[in-house]
Amino acid sequence: MAIRSEWHIHTHCSCDGACMEFETLINDAKKYGVTDFGVTDHYHTRLQEADIAASRAEYDRAIERHPELKGHFHFGIEATLMSQWEIDKIARGEYTTPPIWGIRHGGPANAPVAFDFDEEFLEKYKIDYVVTGMHWPMYCPTDEQSLLKEYHRQYMIAAAHPFTDILAHYTWYDKNIYPGVENPFLDFTKVSETMRSELKHCLIENKVAFELNAFLFFLPQTFIDEYLGFAAELQRSGVILSQGCDSHERDLSSVHYDEIAKTYEHYGIKTEEFFCL
Numbered sequence: 001m002a003i004r005s006e007w008h009i010h011t012h013c014s015c016d017g018a019c020m021e022f023e024t025l026i027n028d029a030k031k032y033g034v035t036d037f038g039v040t041d042h043y044h045t046r047l048q049e050a051d052i053a054a055s056r057a058e059y060d061r062a063i064e065r066h067p068e069l070k071g072h073f074h075f076g077i078e079a080t081l082m083s084q085w086e087i088d089k090i091a092r093g094e095y096t097t098p099p100i101w102g103i104r105h106g107g108p109a110n111a112p113v114a115f116d117f118d119e120e121f122l123e124k125y126k127i128d129y130v131v132t133g134m135h136w137p138m139y140c141p142t143d144e145q146s147l148l149k150e151y152h153r154q155y156m157i158a159a160a161h162p163f164t165d166i167l168a169h170y171t172w173y174d175k176n177i178y179p180g181v182e183n184p185f186l187d188f189t190k191v192s193e194t195m196r197s198e199l200k201h202c203l204i205e206n207k208v209a210f211e212l213n214a215f216l217f218f219l220p221q222t223f224i225d226e227y228l229g230f231a232a233e234l235q236r237s238g239v240i241l242s243q244g245c246d247s248h249e250r251d252l253s254s255v256h257y258d259e260i261a262k263t264y265e266h267y268g269i270k271t272e273e274f275f276c277l
């Protein structure tokens with residue numbers, strides 16, 4: 001089966017150099033047979049509220065131009081769990097240059113995490129769905145075991161959070177966060193059975209979808225094999241999988257939906273059962 005939905009796309013409103021125009025997205029979705037989709041610009045802290053406001057305004061104008069997309073084209077955000085420590089510092093204005101990515105060093109190890117927005121924010125911007133992206137470990141030691149534990153801790157909080165609809169890019173690792181430290185997930189077998197099982201049950205209980213994000217295709221074949229095997233097992237157990245190209249590009253031309261669908265099917269993943277709003 002072909003992939004007909006796409007739930008993780010950044011637009012030029014995003015804080016990080018993404019550059020897609022709404023009209024390009026709409027045209028490309030049609031061109032590539034994607035019938036149901038949404039935009040999800042980054043929200044880390046209150047410093048990104050203006051980006052979300054801009055994205056929502058553009059979305060509203062796009063729907064006005066394309067009323068036929070109502071109910072098929074949705075407005076979402078990619079929200080990051082941040083440390084309460086940095087949320088509080090940013091709320092107090094304790095910074096010189098606005099920390100777009102939050103405050104990545106100096107906080108307490110394994111600090112409590114939270115979203116820097118509430119229900120009212122979701123209503124104000126009429127946010128249809130939240131993709132939660134775990135982007136950074138919280139100031140923990142950099143040995144492999146500490147990193148694995150810290151990521152697992154955050155994924156469990158993310159998957160259980162009532163705001164989360166889709167868990168983004170499980171085990172994506174930002175190599176710039178701790179220079180010189182190797183990606184602890186490169187060998188996916190390091191993710192223990194206990195961690196996998198805990199996450200699986202948490203996703204099922206909270207009806208949160210697990211995203212298949214394009215990042216995995218940039219990793220070694222051994223990673224892809226193990227990862228997609230895990231994803232297929234999640235699906236067989238009742239977890240909904242969600243398509244996420246996570247595009248920051250000008251258009252969707254680099255996303256080869258047919259090829260991706262074939263790859264997923266090779267691992268026994270059923271694309272016809274993918275997440276859809």
Ligand SMILES: [Zn+2]
Binds near residue numbers: 133168
């Ligand atoms: Zn992300």
Ligand SMILES: [Zn+2]
Binds near residue numbers: 008010078133246
């Ligand atoms: Zn993203």
